[in-house]
Every structure is written in structure tokens, then in C-alpha cells.
Amino acid sequence: MAVSPSIPRSPSTTSSSTVPQKLKEIATQNISTGKGVSHPQIPLQNPDYELAQQLNDDVRHKYIKDRKLGEGTYAVVYLGHLRADSASYVAIKKIKVNAEFKDGLSMDAIREVKYLQELSHPNIIALHDVFTSKDLNLNLVLEYLPGGDLEMLIKDGSIHYGAADVKAWMGMLARSVWYCHENCVLHRDIKPNNLLIASDGEVKLADFGLARSFADPYLNMSHQVITRWYRPPELLYGARQYSGAVDIWSMGMVFAELLLRVPFVAGNTDLDQISKINDAFGTPTEENWPGVTKLPNYVSAEKDRIVPLQGRDFFLRQFPTAGSVGAELLMSMCALDPRKRSTASQILQHNWWFIEPKPTKKEDLPRKPGGVKKMGDDLARRGGELQEGPFHNTVRQLDFTAMK
């Protein structure tokens, strides 16, 4: 930023006082565009600088960064703690900003800050503070969740858990989704590694980088959301107008995965994902899902591969550990037609929660060491990515036409 020496000098200003005046100009000018921090000697001169930066500095000084936990394409996550209390841990997610501000802040960063600032629920990761650091990066101070995530527990064969544990986890997930939908927010990336676990066993929904508010009627949204294995058929068919039902499908997939301990429908490509869903749940037709053939990317199944819509028996057979009531609940989350899928509040009122076994108390849920590292990886990852597999099925691209 160029600094002009031609500051209007009034006769009343003596030459001695123009110097600080000038410095002040520089400092405040810089702050107004965010560059003030590069002049270390100036801030002291200027009350405005203090006012503008003091709050931010106060927040920044509240925390100490300890060590790096994970790094992704989009963020670096540090373990940190409160300066005043070294036992109060936090996770600090530093969002990488392009050094030259070439493209402005990414939509992910904006969305994450936007929603976490307003949402507050025991089953949603808390955003304690936001501050900017010296190198002009955005830092989100997030709740410390050392218990890792559900994916870690599902994958570890040495961990044993039962129906009561699944019920407890699903209960916490269902409440977080209900809260999001009640506040008109779609999460759009529900999957086991976005379900982090606090030290007391509480499950917390994290990563709001793909979240958005319900669109106004008839406005299009992107269908390129939700990690593939958890993506509902309407999005795979390219629906541009959809509802909270997309999150419910993902929830159903998490439920199935908790029961089976492997992803239930894990396609290698979007097309493969559709055909796996067809094979598993039945082929979408105009009869069982009015309007499906009009969706932009609808592909009709080959005649010999048409599978009738699966009923209760199928779910009971596939998921015996859920019990008949549990299988029924799962079935209601996996309806192909999004209009027939249960809503989050219907799910919470389902009979399954009231019958035996009662959900495990959160303190008694199975846990596994090594969760801190996992939290770091999870928080650093960009939404919509799967880590494993030969094909990185990244869905995220900044596509300005599809973003709406």
C-alpha cells in the first residue's frame, strides 16, 4: 500500500505533531485493509490501531498453540490450550488463505464460520473464538475432542460394541441433525469421520464446510455435495432442489455402517454408487418414486437388473443386530423417494429409542486411544473427501455455476 506524504497540513498543526499524525495515517490506512500488522513500530502510536486490533489480540493471546495435529489441503490443525489454564485444551484450525488473497476466502471457510457462530448444541462442535494471526490467516478455536471419531471405532476390530452403544451414538447424531434442520441448516456431509467424540463420550457433528441454509423455493442448489458413500440417490441423479432428507439418508448410511462395521454401499464412482444402491434397496421407478425419471442424471436400470423395492424382511435379514424395531427405523431413513424418508423429528419420536436395550450412558461408551491425532486429521480435511481408495472421490470444486 502506497503511503502519500501529501497529507493536508493545516496552519494550526505544528510540524512536530505532523509526524505522529502521519504515522497514524499509515497505520490506520493499513488496518483498514488488513495490513497494519506489518509495521511493528507503528501500532503504539495509534489509538485506532489499538482499538481495532486489541480485541483480536486479546483473543489470540487467550490461547497458546502447542503442536500441529494434522494438515489438509485447506487447513492446518493445532492442539492448543488456554493461556490461563493449561489443562483447558482447544483445537485451533488455521484456514490456509492464499498468500496473495487471489481468490478471496473459500466458501468452505465462510460456511464453517457462518454456521458455527450461530449454532450451539451439545452434539455440535463448539466454536469458541475466531481470530486472525500475524500472517493474516483465519484461526477457528474449536472444541477439543480427544475421543477420535466414529470411523475409528467402526474400523477397529478389537473394539466391541453392541446395540445399546449404537443406539446411544445414533441418538446423539439424530439430535444434532434435528437441531440443524430445525434451524434451517443442511449439513450435507454427514459421515463417520465427521462425528467426533468428546472426552466424556459425547458425539459431536463437525465440519460445516459444505453446510448451507435451506434454499428459497425453486432456487437451485449444488448436487455435488456429501461424500459419495453417504450420498442419497436424488443427489446422484442430479437433483438441484432437495431438503433435509439428504442428511437423513447419510444418517441411515452411518446407522447401517455402525451395525455392519463396513460401509453399506461403497461405490467406486458415482454410477457405481447408483447401481449399488439399486441392488441393495431396489430400483427407483415412477411407481415407487414419482418424478424420479425426470431428474437430470437419471439412468434407467437394465431390464435384467431391476430389483423390487426392499421391504422390512430385507432390513431384518441384513441388520439382525438392530432388532425388528431398529430395522424398521433404518428402513424409514433409507427410503429411495426423499419425500417418503422420515424427518429428523419423526426419527427422534420413533419407538426404537424407548424399547430395550436402553442407550448406553455416554461415559460408558467404548473408546479408543489415539483420538487426538484423528481429530487433527478430521478437522484439517476438506468436506466431501474420502481418504482411502485408489480414486480420491473429491466432490469439491469451486464451481460458480453449480454453487447456488
Place this chain on the structure above:
Amino acid sequence: MAANYWVSTQRRYWLFSREKLAEAREKLKERDNVAYSQLPLPDQRLLNIYFSQQLSKLGKRMSTRQQALATAQIYVKRFYTKKELRHTNPYLILTTAFYLACKMEECPHHIRFVVGEARSLWPDFITPDISKLGECEFALIAEMNSQLIVHHPYRTLSELQSDLSLTSDEVALAWSVINDHYLTDLPLLYAPHVIAVMAIIIAVVFKPSQTSFHGSAAPSLTAAMRDGSTNIFAALGDKGGNAPRIQKLVSWLAESDVDIRAVVECTQELVSLYEIWEQYNEKHCKELLMRMVKNKNLYK
């Protein structure tokens, strides 16, 4: 629209009393008393009008959704409760607020496109260097404490439309009254539903002529209001009046929990907007701001 207004950051941190707002502005000005006496700036209310209209111009060029434009208006207002105007390039702030609001309302534009359009609108004040906008976005978010969700009155209006059986003309007029309230401090002073109710009352009391959704209500309202701005209150209080629609509105208001005093204050603010609008001179504002920015080379 997301989340719940009653627990929102908007209600908790960005709602001022008139006194608090004046105090915050005075405090910012204090340090620049000398500058203010050397180069006075237009009255706050005139500046409000100027900035809102400039922002609308940018929005119109890029045919943006009203919602995003409204959010940008609020960002500018919030920003200038914390930063002194004189230390900024207002045109850069307007552009940045617009750019950020579009992302927030899920109708993003590419940064180059925004800078390009802003440059053709304000060639003297916006440099082609897009990194300036990126930096400023960062500063804007920081000044607003990264509290970015804004609740607008438009939603309440559409929700009440059927409850109060408003005609489409009335909705259109109320809509443009809401557009107009962004030219004032009202969004920093009252809850969005109060603004919406105020707009509905004005629309029902003053029979709408022709107004378009995107325009301002000023042409049809200024004259009517000049004839007697107290008419509104007279009309509302007139129980024996022969206007059943107004009566219906009054009884709905009486049963609702809406803060009626606040609604009345909003109405007065809007009336005075239409009054001061007549003195408003865009060219004059522009010149003063031009001198302010040029003096400091803030545009570089």
C-alpha cells in the same frame, strides 16, 4: 435464512439503542476532530442514503438477489460502527461487503468479476489489483467478529402475507418500504420483524399505487406522508373508521406480542427518511467523499 433470530449474534451483538449507536459514532469521530473541521462530511443520514444507493447500483449491474444486497448493506453499516469512515476507502468497503454477502447468501461471484464491475462503476477508487479486495474481506470479517448471518424483514413479510391477507399491491409496497429502510440506521436499531410490521402498516394505510418490488417506495409515499405523517397513527387509532382492513390489522397487532412502540418509532424514522431524502444531493456527497479519499490516497 438460517438459525434462530432470538439467539442469533445479530440480536445479541448487533442491535444498538439509539444512544449507544450515537455514542459509538461519536467515539470514532473524536480522534479526527481536526479532519472533520477541515473537511466536513455529509450528515450521517445523507451518507446512509448515498452508500445504500451506491451499493444498489453495484448490485443492479450484477443482477444480484435482493437478499444478498440487503446483507451487504448490513455489513457496511456494521463495519462503520467500528471503523471511522475517514480511515477507509468507502468504495472498497462497499465492494467487499457485496462480494462477501454474495458468498454468504450462496450466490457467489468470482472476485475478478466483482472487481471489474466495481471498477467500471467507480473507476477512480477501485484498483484492478484483486488482492486488495481479498485483504479487505479479511478485515471486514475481523471487524464483524466473523458474525456473518443476517436476518432480514423480507421473510416476515412473506410469512405474514397470508395471515393478514395482504394484496399483492400491498406486499409490493411493503417490500419497497423494506428496501428503503436500508437507507437508514433502522437495521441496527430494531429487530427484522418489527421492521416488517412497520412496512405492512405503511402499505395498508397508504393505499398503494404502482410500485415495483425492486424500486423504492419513496415516489408514492413521500407526497402522501407530507400531507400529514400523523395520518398513520390517526388511521390506526380510528376505531370507528370505515376501513375494515386497517381495523383488522389493528386487532392483529393488539393480539400479537410485537413491540408497538418500536413499530411507531420505526415509522417515524422512515417518515423522516423521506423528508431528508428531498435535501439529498448525490453529487454533493460524492464530491465530499472524493476529496476525503483523494486527500489520503486511500484508493491506492
